[in-house]
Amino acid sequence: MTEVQIRRLDADVPLPAYAHPADAGADLVANVDLTLEPGERALVPTGVAIALPEGFAGFIHPRSGLALRHGLSVVNTPGTIDAGYRGEVKVLLINHDLREPVQIRRGDRIAQLVVQRVERVRFVEVDTLSDSVRGAGGYGSSGGHASIEATTEGSL
Numbered sequence: 001m002t003e004v005q006i007r008r009l010d011a012d013v014p015l016p017a018y019a020h021p022a023d024a025g026a027d028l029v030a031n032v033d034l035t036l037e038p039g040e041r042a043l044v045p046t047g048v049a050i051a052l053p054e055g056f057a058g059f060i061h062p063r064s065g066l067a068l069r070h071g072l073s074v075v076n077t078p079g080t081i082d083a084g085y086r087g088e089v090k091v092l093l094i095n096h097d098l099r100e101p102v103q104i105r106r107g108d109r110i111a112q113l114v115v116q117r118v119e120r121v122r123f124v125e126v127d128t129l130s131d132s133v134r135g136a137g138g139y140g141s142s143g144g145h146a147s148i149e150a151t152t153e154g155s156l
Protein backbone atom coordinates (compact mmCIF):
# COMPACT_ATOMS: atom_id res chain seq x y z
CA MET A 1 0.00 0.00 0.00
CA THR A 2 1.21 3.47 -0.87
CA GLU A 3 1.96 5.52 2.23
CA VAL A 4 0.89 9.15 2.41
CA GLN A 5 2.25 11.55 4.97
CA ILE A 6 -0.48 13.30 6.93
CA ARG A 7 -0.30 16.06 9.53
CA ARG A 8 -3.05 16.89 12.00
CA LEU A 9 -3.67 20.60 12.28
CA ASP A 10 -6.08 19.84 15.12
CA ALA A 11 -5.07 17.11 17.58
CA ASP A 12 -8.70 16.05 18.17
CA VAL A 13 -9.75 15.51 14.59
CA PRO A 14 -9.87 11.90 13.32
CA LEU A 15 -7.67 11.08 10.34
CA PRO A 16 -9.34 10.29 6.99
CA ALA A 17 -10.41 6.66 7.10
CA TYR A 18 -11.79 4.03 4.74
CA ALA A 19 -15.12 2.73 6.07
CA HIS A 20 -14.60 -0.73 4.50
CA PRO A 21 -11.50 -2.63 3.36
CA ALA A 22 -12.07 -2.24 -0.41
CA ASP A 23 -13.44 1.32 -0.41
CA ALA A 24 -12.00 3.79 -2.90
CA GLY A 25 -12.64 6.86 -0.80
CA ALA A 26 -11.39 7.72 2.69
CA ASP A 27 -13.91 9.87 4.53
CA LEU A 28 -12.90 13.42 5.36
CA VAL A 29 -14.16 15.00 8.55
CA ALA A 30 -15.42 18.55 9.12
CA ASN A 31 -13.37 20.45 11.65
CA VAL A 32 -16.05 23.08 12.34
CA ASP A 33 -19.76 23.37 13.05
CA LEU A 34 -21.74 25.14 10.38
CA THR A 35 -25.16 25.50 8.82
CA LEU A 36 -25.65 25.72 5.08
CA GLU A 37 -28.85 27.39 4.03
CA PRO A 38 -30.53 26.20 0.79
CA GLY A 39 -28.20 27.06 -2.10
CA GLU A 40 -25.41 28.16 0.23
CA ARG A 41 -21.81 26.97 -0.09
CA ALA A 42 -18.83 27.06 2.28
CA LEU A 43 -15.19 26.06 2.32
CA VAL A 44 -14.96 23.59 5.18
CA PRO A 45 -11.63 22.76 6.86
CA THR A 46 -10.83 19.11 7.58
CA GLY A 47 -8.05 19.66 10.11
CA VAL A 48 -5.44 17.74 8.09
CA ALA A 49 -2.71 18.43 5.56
CA ILE A 50 -1.16 15.73 3.38
CA ALA A 51 1.88 15.23 1.18
CA LEU A 52 0.90 12.99 -1.72
CA PRO A 53 3.78 11.34 -3.56
CA GLU A 54 4.60 12.73 -7.00
CA GLY A 55 2.52 10.97 -9.64
CA PHE A 56 -0.57 10.90 -7.41
CA ALA A 57 -3.45 13.29 -6.82
CA GLY A 58 -6.35 13.33 -4.40
CA PHE A 59 -9.91 13.86 -5.58
CA ILE A 60 -12.60 15.05 -3.17
CA HIS A 61 -15.95 13.47 -3.98
CA PRO A 62 -19.34 13.95 -2.35
CA ARG A 63 -20.79 11.19 -0.16
CA SER A 64 -23.86 9.70 -1.78
CA GLY A 65 -25.83 9.30 1.45
CA LEU A 66 -25.56 12.99 2.28
CA ALA A 67 -26.38 13.88 -1.32
CA LEU A 68 -29.48 11.67 -1.25
CA ARG A 69 -30.76 12.67 2.18
CA HIS A 70 -29.80 16.34 2.32
CA GLY A 71 -28.79 17.47 -1.18
CA LEU A 72 -25.27 18.05 0.14
CA SER A 73 -22.56 18.01 -2.53
CA VAL A 74 -19.18 19.44 -3.47
CA VAL A 75 -19.21 22.51 -5.72
CA ASN A 76 -16.05 21.63 -7.62
CA THR A 77 -16.56 17.88 -7.55
CA PRO A 78 -14.15 16.25 -7.66
CA GLY A 79 -11.93 18.78 -5.89
CA THR A 80 -8.29 18.26 -6.83
CA ILE A 81 -5.51 17.94 -4.26
CA ASP A 82 -2.17 18.36 -6.03
CA ALA A 83 0.80 16.29 -4.92
CA GLY A 84 2.67 19.49 -4.15
CA TYR A 85 -0.06 20.96 -1.93
CA ARG A 86 0.85 21.21 1.74
CA GLY A 87 -1.99 23.38 3.00
CA GLU A 88 -5.07 22.21 4.86
CA VAL A 89 -7.37 19.96 2.86
CA LYS A 90 -10.67 21.81 2.51
CA VAL A 91 -14.02 20.77 1.11
CA LEU A 92 -16.17 23.20 -0.86
CA LEU A 93 -19.60 22.03 0.24
CA ILE A 94 -22.92 23.15 -1.21
CA ASN A 95 -26.46 22.59 -0.05
CA HIS A 96 -28.50 21.81 -3.16
CA ASP A 97 -31.73 21.33 -1.22
CA LEU A 98 -34.33 23.90 -2.20
CA ARG A 99 -35.98 24.12 1.24
CA GLU A 100 -34.00 22.64 4.16
CA PRO A 101 -30.77 23.91 5.70
CA VAL A 102 -28.01 21.34 6.29
CA GLN A 103 -26.43 21.25 9.75
CA ILE A 104 -22.81 20.10 9.89
CA ARG A 105 -21.14 19.33 13.17
CA ARG A 106 -17.43 19.10 13.84
CA GLY A 107 -16.54 15.42 13.40
CA ASP A 108 -19.12 14.74 10.67
CA ARG A 109 -17.77 12.75 7.70
CA ILE A 110 -18.63 15.21 4.95
CA ALA A 111 -16.85 13.99 1.80
CA GLN A 112 -14.41 11.35 0.61
CA LEU A 113 -10.88 11.54 -0.68
CA VAL A 114 -9.95 9.24 -3.57
CA VAL A 115 -6.19 9.03 -4.16
CA GLN A 116 -5.21 8.09 -7.70
CA ARG A 117 -2.18 7.84 -9.89
CA VAL A 118 -2.19 10.56 -12.49
CA GLU A 119 -0.27 11.10 -15.71
CA ARG A 120 1.39 14.32 -16.62
CA VAL A 121 1.88 14.84 -20.32
CA ARG A 122 3.91 16.94 -22.67
CA PHE A 123 1.66 18.94 -24.99
CA VAL A 124 3.06 18.84 -28.53
CA GLU A 125 1.60 21.47 -30.85
CA VAL A 126 0.63 20.25 -34.35
CA ASP A 127 -1.30 21.69 -37.33
CA THR A 128 -3.48 18.60 -37.86
CA LEU A 129 -4.64 16.11 -35.24
CA SER A 130 -4.61 12.35 -35.88
CA ASP A 131 -7.90 10.87 -37.21
CA SER A 132 -10.40 9.19 -34.92
CA VAL A 133 -13.78 7.47 -35.29
CA ARG A 134 -15.51 10.07 -33.10
CA GLY A 135 -13.95 13.05 -34.75
CA ALA A 136 -15.46 16.27 -33.45
CA GLY A 137 -18.78 14.70 -32.46
CA GLY A 138 -19.89 15.25 -28.90
CA TYR A 139 -22.66 16.68 -26.75
CA GLY A 140 -25.07 13.83 -27.45
CA SER A 141 -23.90 13.06 -31.00
CA SER A 142 -24.10 9.31 -30.33
CA GLY A 143 -27.81 9.47 -29.47
CA GLY A 144 -29.60 8.86 -26.20
CA HIS A 145 -31.85 5.83 -26.44
CA ALA A 146 -30.81 2.19 -26.31
CA SER A 147 -33.43 0.04 -27.98
CA ILE A 148 -34.49 -2.81 -25.72
CA GLU A 149 -35.81 -5.92 -27.46
CA ALA A 150 -39.14 -7.18 -26.17
CA THR A 151 -38.68 -10.53 -24.47
CA THR A 152 -41.40 -13.02 -23.67
CA GLU A 153 -41.44 -14.37 -20.15
CA GLY A 154 -39.10 -17.33 -19.75
CA SER A 155 -37.32 -16.74 -23.05
CA LEU A 156 -34.11 -15.76 -21.29
Ligand SMILES: O=c1ccn([C@H]2C[C@H](O)[C@@H](COP(=O)(O)OP(=O)(O)OP(=O)(O)O)O2)c(=O)[nH]1
Pocket residue numbers: 060076078079080081082083085088089090091092
Ligand atom coordinates in the same frame (compact mmCIF):
# COMPACT_ATOMS: atom_id res chain seq x y z
O1 LIG B 1 -11.58 21.03 -3.08
C1 LIG B 1 -10.42 21.42 -2.99
C2 LIG B 1 -9.71 21.87 -4.09
C3 LIG B 1 -8.41 22.33 -3.91
N1 LIG B 1 -7.83 22.31 -2.68
C4 LIG B 1 -6.44 22.74 -2.53
C5 LIG B 1 -5.50 21.64 -2.96
C6 LIG B 1 -5.10 22.01 -4.35
O2 LIG B 1 -3.82 21.50 -4.67
C7 LIG B 1 -5.15 23.52 -4.28
C8 LIG B 1 -5.43 24.19 -5.60
O3 LIG B 1 -6.61 23.68 -6.12
P1 LIG B 1 -7.05 23.97 -7.62
O4 LIG B 1 -5.89 23.77 -8.54
O5 LIG B 1 -8.30 23.20 -7.86
O6 LIG B 1 -7.45 25.51 -7.51
P2 LIG B 1 -7.11 26.73 -8.46
O7 LIG B 1 -8.29 27.60 -8.44
O8 LIG B 1 -6.58 26.27 -9.78
O9 LIG B 1 -5.99 27.44 -7.58
P3 LIG B 1 -4.40 27.42 -7.79
O10 LIG B 1 -4.11 28.57 -8.68
O11 LIG B 1 -3.87 27.58 -6.39
O12 LIG B 1 -4.01 26.09 -8.38
O13 LIG B 1 -6.21 23.84 -3.36
C9 LIG B 1 -8.52 21.83 -1.58
O14 LIG B 1 -8.02 21.80 -0.46
N2 LIG B 1 -9.80 21.41 -1.77
Ligand SMILES: [Mg+2]
Pocket residue numbers: none
Ligand atom coordinates in the same frame (compact mmCIF):
# COMPACT_ATOMS: atom_id res chain seq x y z
MG1 LIG C 1 -4.87 24.95 -9.98
